[in-house]
Amino acid sequence: MRLSGSEIVVRTLIEQGTxxxxxxxxxxxxxxxxxxxxxxxxxRHVLVAHEQGAAHAADGYARATGKVGVxxxxxxxxxxxxVTGIAASFMDSTPLLVITGNVSTSQIGTDSFQEIDITGVxxxxxxxxxxxxxxxxxxxxxxxxYCIAMSGRPGPVLVDIPKDVQQxxxxxxxxxxxxxxxxxxxxxxxxxxxxxxxxxxxxxLVYFGGGVVSAxxxxxxxxxxxxxDAPMVCSLMGVSAVPTQHSxxxxxxxxxxxYAATMAMKNADCIIALGCRFNDxxxxxxxxxxxxxxxxxVDIDGSEINKTTNDDFGIVGxxxxxxxxxxxxxxxxxHRGWRELLVxxxxxxxxxxxARQGLTPYNLMRTVDASRQEGAPVVTDVGQHQMWxxxxxxxxxxxxxxxxxxxxxxxxxxxxxxxxxxxxxxRTLLVVGDGGLGMSVQELATAVSVKAPITVxxxxxxxxxxxxxxxxxxxxxxxxxxxxxGYRQTDYVAVAKAFGANGTRVETVDALANALDExxxxxGPYLIDCVLSxxxxxxxxxxxxxxxxxxxxxxxx
Amino acid sequence: MNRxxxxxxxxxxxxxxxxxxxxxxxxxxxxxxxxxxxxxxxxYSRITAVFDGDDGSKEQLMRQLYKLPEVVVxxxxxxxxxxxxxxxLIKLANRxxxxxxxxxxxxxxxxxKIMEYSRDAIILQLVGDTxxxxxxxxxxxxxxxxxxxxxxxxxxxxxxxxxxxxxxxxRM
Numbered sequence: 013m014r015l016s017g018s019e020i021v022v023r024t025l026i027e028q029g030t031x032x033x034x035x036x037x038x039x040x041x042x043x044x045x046x047x048x049x050x051x052x053x054x055x056r057h058v059l060v061a062h063e064q065g066a067a068h069a070a071d072g073y074a075r076a077t078g079k080v081g082v083x084x085x086x087x088x089x090x091x092x093x094x095v096t097g098i099a100a101s102f103m104d105s106t107p108l109l110v111i112t113g114n115v116s117t118s119q120i121g122t123d124s125f126q127e128i129d130i131t132g133v134x135x136x137x138x139x140x141x142x143x144x145x146x147x148x149x150x151x152x153x154x155x156x157x158y159c160i161a162m163s164g165r166p167g168p169v170l171v172d173i174p175k176d177v178q179q180x181x182x183x184x185x186x187x188x189x190x191x192x193x194x195x196x197x198x199x200x201x202x203x204x205x206x207x208x209x210x211x212x213x214x215x216x217l218v219y220f221g222g223g224v225v226s227a228x229x230x231x232x233x234x235x236x237x238x239x240x241d242a243p244m245v246c247s248l249m250g251v252s253a254v255p256t257q258h259s260x261x262x263x264x265x266x267x268x269x270x271y272a273a274t275m276a277m278k279n280a281d282c283i284i285a286l287g288c289r290f291n292d293x294x295x296x297x298x299x300x301x302x303x304x305x306x307x308x309x310v311d312i313d314g315s316e317i318n319k320t321t322n323d324d325f326g327i328v329g330x331x332x333x334x335x336x337x338x339x340x341x342x343x344x345x346x347h348r349g350w351r352e353l354l355v356x357x358x359x360x361x362x363x364x365x366x367a368r369q370g371l372t373p374y375n376l377m378r379t380v381d382a383s384r385q386e387g388a389p390v391v392t393d394v395g396q397h398q399m400w401x402x403x404x405x406x407x408x409x410x411x412x413x414x415x416x417x418x419x420x421x422x423x424x425x426x427x428x429x430x431x432x433x434x435x436x437x438x439r440t441l442l443v444v445g446d447g448g449l450g451m452s453v454q455e456l457a458t459a460v461s462v463k464a465p466i467t468v469x470x471x472x473x474x475x476x477x478x479x480x481x482x483x484x485x486x487x488x489x490x491x492x493x494x495x496x497x498g499y500r501q502t503d504y505v506a507v508a509k510a511f512g513a514n515g516t517r518v519e520t521v522d523a524l525a526n527a528l529d530e531x532x533x534x535x536g537p538y539l540i541d542c543v544l545s546x547x548x549x550x551x552x553x554x555x556x557x558x559x560x561x562x563x564x565x566x567x568x569x
Numbered sequence: 570m571n572r573x574x575x576x577x578x579x580x581x582x583x584x585x586x587x588x589x590x591x592x593x594x595x596x597x598x599x600x601x602x603x604x605x606x607x608x609x610x611x612x613y614s615r616i617t618a619v620f621d622g623d624d625g626s627k628e629q630l631m632r633q634l635y636k637l638p639e640v641v642v643x644x645x646x647x648x649x650x651x652x653x654x655x656x657x658l659i660k661l662a663n664r665x666x667x668x669x670x671x672x673x674x675x676x677x678x679x680x681x682k683i684m685e686y687s688r689d690a691i692i693l694q695l696v697g698d699t700x701x702x703x704x705x706x707x708x709x710x711x712x713x714x715x716x717x718x719x720x721x722x723x724x725x726x727x728x729x730x731x732x733x734x735x736x737x738x739x740r741m
Contacts, residue, residue: 131584132587135587135588135591136591136592136595139636139638140637140638140639143583143584160638313632313636314632314635315629315632315633315635315636317632318625318628318629319629
């Protein structure tokens with residue numbers, strides 16, 4: 013049938029099963045908004061306050077479900093405002109479809125009003141992008157974009173559509189749901205050698221990341237750990253992939269990882285790395301890490317093999333299929349000495365637990381955990397609170413913990429939580445700092461407008477805490493531009509109320525528990541302004557560029 | 570540091586060269602020479618890239634290339650099994666009558682073609698592999714080089730195999 017380009021856009025989104033999109037209108041997408049109005053029964057458009065919020069919300073939607081999240085913005089500033097959100101998705105490999113309008117093709121290249129070369133701008137932060145010049149290619153381009161966003165290592169795909177292409181008439185025929193490429197094994201030439209290495213080692217360790225969640229390989233990872241008699245540790249992006257209480261799970265490793273996890277990594281003689289990329293925050297000094305161990309590295313993206321480490325054995329392909337192929341080659345292992353060492357490491361870690369009374373980060377997270385319903389999603393922003401949440405909250409389901417790892421974009425939390433709450437229809441807990449909330453606080457308006465069931469737990473220490481921590485430990489306590497208390501005069505409960513949400517301020521553990529209870533009864537967003545001392549640190553900590561043995565577990569006052 | 574030559578078959582779409590070179594730039598790959606043109610099939614363009622690096626970065630380069638959806642086939646070309654060619658245009662001042670014959674002798678020895686000959690300037694064209702052209706340019710430094718330009722290397726593997734054999738094959 014003959015339809016306008018804008019009608020084709022909306023019908024293709026519906027055809028691909030998208031029922032929620034996040035966006036903000038503007039001159040070059042009025043036609044698409046016109047079509048959205050016509051189809052509002054089939055597809056829900058969530059009006060955000062700022063386009064960055066649209067990208068983060070769509071990303072949150074994608075992270076919570078594994079489905080493609082979709083956002084929409086106008087040309088020029090609309091599209092440049094998306095950039096941080098696209099980059100956040102790119103760094104964490106989440107499936108995102110970004111649709112932007114642009115000026116008409118006759119005006120392209122003339123610096124016309126609100127014209128920006130957004131395909132050029134986003135070239136390094138998208139998996140792929142398109143500039144659609146012909147209305148007859150529009151539907152297939154969008155379908156291809158869905159496919160690329162979902163297939164292999166997921167990522168953001170941008171489709172830029174000039175206004176005249178939206179208005180032109182073209183042919184449209186329903187094509188059905190696009191499937192991602194079938195998961196495959198691409199290079200298994202080192203599979204047997206890898207298996208032999210695992211069979212011969214004495215202190216194996218399974219280290220996994222976000223790729224395990226993308227490939228839905230959580231059960232396989234646990235099976236592999238059992239057969240290899242190995243403990244499991246994860247990167248930030250792997251948190252919640254396996255249950256926190258799993259007997260083999262030592263927690264997150266890396267710069268702010270659990271002591272036992274990091275020490276296990278240091279003592280392992282064979283690291284089985286699954287769907288993770290040995291980021292600098294995870295490995296510390298790469299020259300010291302991995303010197304005495306063998307690394308078996310499984311990743312869907314061949315360029316991750318040997319990128320930052322010297323991997324002895326690289327297996328390229330879907331991690332679930334790779335583990336399925338590896339398991340029959342492994343003997344059931346029994347590493348008694350290794351298990352005994354791990355028991356000791358866990359005991360050491362327990363002895364380091366912060367036993368102080370009062371509203372400490374540890375007690376704060378324990379209180380949160382006690383009030384959480386099983387499986388209720390947790391979203392974080394970026395900073396100290398993010399690390400405390402990753403360290404101390406207990407998870408039972410994959411995708412339960414949503415956080416921005418690679419880009420570390422402050423401001424991610426609130427809009428992402430909107431996306432997560434809408435995708436799961438579950439009351440979502442957002443843990444956010446006062447610095448990060450300030451970067452996207454306007455999305456409270458969005459949360460109120462859609463009655464998003466979000467408990468905003470503001471961990472308010474009156475500072476830009478993570479930077480302050482570095483200033484304290486590595487810059488002799490010169491707190492340059494990180495002190496907010498007394499400088500800013502923000503009353504966050506009043507802010508929440510001004511946006512039409514409810515909220516309360518708490519300064520004790522008991523008050524926090526009560527407020528969490530109150531929040532769980534709320535219909536929409538509810539903000540808890542939780543006051544924390546500015547001197548709290550995230551520990552343990554690996555000194556930047558230090559090795560795994562330079563772990564800081566305690567800092568004198 | 571080694572020198573590697575890659576042939577890269579890409580979909581012939583607007584902006585594809587930009588995608589490839591943007592990736593080289595942001596990942597700091599050291600490209601010594603790059604050529605691009607349409608091929609015998611209008612659907613594809615062929616890029617020849619000469620790259621300086623070690624085996625690890627070479628492997629990275631290939632794998633990063635394959636992550637670009639418009640890259641179809643990447644082949645490392647083995648120097649021994651490949652015909653490599655480059656074209657040089659070089660303009661020399663011709664005012665010094667005493668040197669004219671020397672220049673022509675050198676051109677003749679290298680089988681360079683005279684494209685322009687005037688009272689003021691000579692333009693020579695030389696086709697050959699990189700080493701031959703380097704040597705010729707070096708020799709010409711004895712004279713007054715006004716300007717020069719070279720195409721960069723283009724390469725074809727010997728025998729029946731072609732890049733199109735790899736179309737639709739495994740990407741990794």
